[in-house]
Amino acid sequence: xxxxxxxxxxxxxxxxxxxxxxxxxxxxxxxxxxxxxxxxxxxxxxxxxxxxxxxxxxxxxxxxxxxxxxxxxxxxxxxxxxxxxxxxxxxxxxxxxxxxxxxxxxxxxxxxxxxxxxxxxxxxxxxxxxxxxxxxxxxxxxxxxxxxxxxxxxxxxxxxxxxxxxxxxxxxxxxxxxxxxxxxxxxxxxxxxxxxxxxxxxxxxxxxxxxxxxxxxxxxxxxxxxxxxxxxxxxxxxxxxxxxxxxxxxxxxxxxxxxxxxxxxxxxxxxxxxxxxxxxxxxxxxxxxxxxxxxxxxxxxxxxxxxxxxxxxxxxxxxxxxxxxxxxxxxxxxxxxxxxxxxxxxxxxxxxxxxxxxxxxxxxxxxxxxxxxxxxxxxxxxxxxxxxxxxxxxxxxxxxxxxxxxxx
Amino acid sequence: xxxxxxxxxxxxxxxxxxxxxxxxxxxxxxxxxxxxxxxxxxxxxxxxxxxxxxxxxxxxxxxxxxxxxxxxxxxxxxxxxxxxxxxxxxxxxxxxxxxxxxxxxxxxxxxxxxxxxxxxxxxxxxxxxxxxxxxxxxxxxxxxxxxxxxxxxxxxxxxxxxxxxxx
Numbered sequence: 001x002x003x004x005x006x007x008x009x010x011x012x013x014x015x016x017x018x019x020x021x022x023x024x025x026x027x028x029x030x031x032x033x034x035x036x037x038x039x040x041x042x043x044x045x046x047x048x049x050x051x052x053x054x055x056x057x058x059x060x061x062x063x064x065x066x067x068x069x070x071x072x073x074x075x076x077x078x079x080x081x082x083x084x085x086x087x088x089x090x091x092x093x094x095x096x097x098x099x100x101x102x103x104x105x106x107x108x109x110x111x112x113x114x115x116x117x118x119x120x121x122x123x124x125x126x127x128x129x130x131x132x133x134x135x136x137x138x139x140x141x142x143x144x145x146x147x148x149x150x151x152x153x154x155x156x157x158x159x160x161x162x163x164x165x166x167x168x169x170x171x172x173x174x175x176x177x178x179x180x181x182x183x184x185x186x187x188x189x190x191x192x193x194x195x196x197x198x199x200x201x202x203x204x205x206x207x208x209x210x211x212x213x214x215x216x217x218x219x220x221x222x223x224x225x226x227x228x229x230x231x232x233x234x235x236x237x238x239x240x241x242x243x244x245x246x247x248x249x250x251x252x253x254x255x256x257x258x259x260x261x262x263x264x265x266x267x268x269x270x271x272x273x274x275x276x277x278x279x280x281x282x283x284x285x286x287x288x289x290x291x292x293x294x295x296x297x298x299x300x301x302x303x304x305x306x307x308x309x310x311x312x313x314x315x316x317x318x319x320x321x322x323x324x325x326x327x328x329x330x331x332x333x334x335x336x337x338x339x340x341x342x343x344x345x346x347x348x349x350x351x352x353x354x355x356x357x358x359x360x361x362x363x364x365x366x367x368x369x370x371x372x373x374x375x376x377x378x379x380x381x382x383x384x385x386x387x388x389x390x391x392x393x394x395x396x397x398x399x400x401x402x403x404x405x406x407x408x
Numbered sequence: 409x410x411x412x413x414x415x416x417x418x419x420x421x422x423x424x425x426x427x428x429x430x431x432x433x434x435x436x437x438x439x440x441x442x443x444x445x446x447x448x449x450x451x452x453x454x455x456x457x458x459x460x461x462x463x464x465x466x467x468x469x470x471x472x473x474x475x476x477x478x479x480x481x482x483x484x485x486x487x488x489x490x491x492x493x494x495x496x497x498x499x500x501x502x503x504x505x506x507x508x509x510x511x512x513x514x515x516x517x518x519x520x521x522x523x524x525x526x527x528x529x530x531x532x533x534x535x536x537x538x539x540x541x542x543x544x545x546x547x548x549x550x551x552x553x554x555x556x557x558x559x560x561x562x563x564x565x566x567x568x569x570x571x572x573x574x575x
Contacts, residue, residue, distance in 0.1 A: 141477070
């Protein structure tokens with residue numbers, strides 16, 4: 001056994017990483033639904049979920065159990081093979097796309113192997129292209145679900161979604177060309193490193209400043225690609241019941257749900273990596289005191305959680321909330337210890353990347369609480385007549401600037 | 409058997425099976441799905457040869473854009489199960505002849521090639537943006553521009569046809 005382990009170490013490390021990332025992504029997905037419901041509820045002066053567990057924190061668990069145990073009827077007249085294939089395809093592609101995201105620059109030394117954060121190797125030359133390839137295939141999950149359900153609302157939802165995704169994929173791809181021109185590479189790690197060329201500039205070195213137009217186009221097109229408000233026409237409740245997943249119940253529905261939330265995470269990571277410096281700190285490199293920021297956030301958050309938990313109504317909440325709060329406080333204090341500075345240094349990069357991803361996820365939820373849905377003709381006119389010309393103009397402008405003054 | 413060879417056989421089998429299924433399926437959507445399998449399997453073969461860029465473009469352009477359009481049109485027209493007609497007299501004998509000719513050509517090529525086929529370079533011009541750009545815009549600039557022009561003409565033709573229908 002040990003000989004097999006030694007000769008296939010890379011393979012085994014990758015499999016373990018996949019299992020770990022899968023677990024993390026699914027958990028984050030579950031709590032993203034809780035976060036979304038809470039934030040939208042507070043925006044609308046409601047409480048949101050608050051019955052299951054303290055602050056409704058066990059609601060995702062209850063939802064998961066419900067999805068698993070609900071009856072799963074297959075409607076009459078569906079194309080069985082495609083009907084079962086569609087949710088699988090949607091979920092598999094969404095989960096594959098997140099495996100290409102790198103979460104930190106430095107490897108951990110484990111059993112004599114450099115283990116990088118993120119599944120794809122850091123020297124993946126076609127990083128961004130591979131992501132676009134997977135996104136391009138993502139349309140099939142929705143389109144085939146709509147077609148195979150043998151029902152009019154899903155068919156209309158599927159048709160809308162294919163048309164929408166074809167239209168916005170162009171702008172999505174064109175809007176990142178500016179970033180690629182600056183970086184001169186498709187590799188996501190290279191794209192981040194180019195933004196760190198002048199460590200003293202900090203936030204001013206990020207791509208967002210030269211590429212503000214590209215970012216606006218990218219973010220709008222990406223929201224349309226993930227079928228979220230205000231571009232959620234494929235599942236417009238008021239017109240299409242539930243759009244392409246009307247005929248799906250139980251866990252097959254949950255698979256579409258997880259796929260949508262996972263692609264939200266992927267898009268947020270891409271925004272952070274390509275335009276907002278990825279894992280780079282927004283402060284100049286010489287400001288080393290900013291490295292204590294994780295502790296500065298963790299300790300007050302933990303203390304607040306303890307204070308809030310002690311006053312909570314239920315016994316369960318009185319135990320679990322201060323417990324979690326204590327863990328956070330202790331973790332924050334531990335990161336301040338001189339002996340653990342190497343840990344603190346190591347988590348800087350993931351800390352910044354995850355914070356940026358969180359901000360974009362919040363923007364997604366914020367938009368859902370704020371914006372009304374587009375009309376279909378508005379959607380098409382916006383995509384073809386405004387977004388695509390803007391992103392092409394960005395490519396031309398960026399090319400001229402780089403030709404005249406160089407990439408930096 | 410090296411892992412590379414194993415992956416090659418799996419992908420090759422997938423591509424061939426997909427192509428056969430493309431012809432044998434009765435429903436247009438199933439045929440389109442089979443074609444997607446062929447495209448993705450081919451992309452895998454390109455990856456195996458170290459042509460990462462070509463593999464990604466294969467999936468983006470063929471697997472994504474073109475096949476999505478196929479599926480979209482089939483869905484839009486709500487095309488049902490094909491009605492099979494009897495084999496046309498014209499297609500039979502010449503088709504058979506073509507099959508024999510193609511098989512002979514492949515067999516002749518295999519017979520002529522001696523020893524093992526050398527794999528393409530793993531690194532090199534085709535994996536970096538710089539290499540691809542200088543190939544496209546310096547070495548092969550005229551074919552590239554001509555192809556772009558051809559596609560532009562096709563787009564203009566489509567627009568003209570759509571306009572005429574409106575009036």
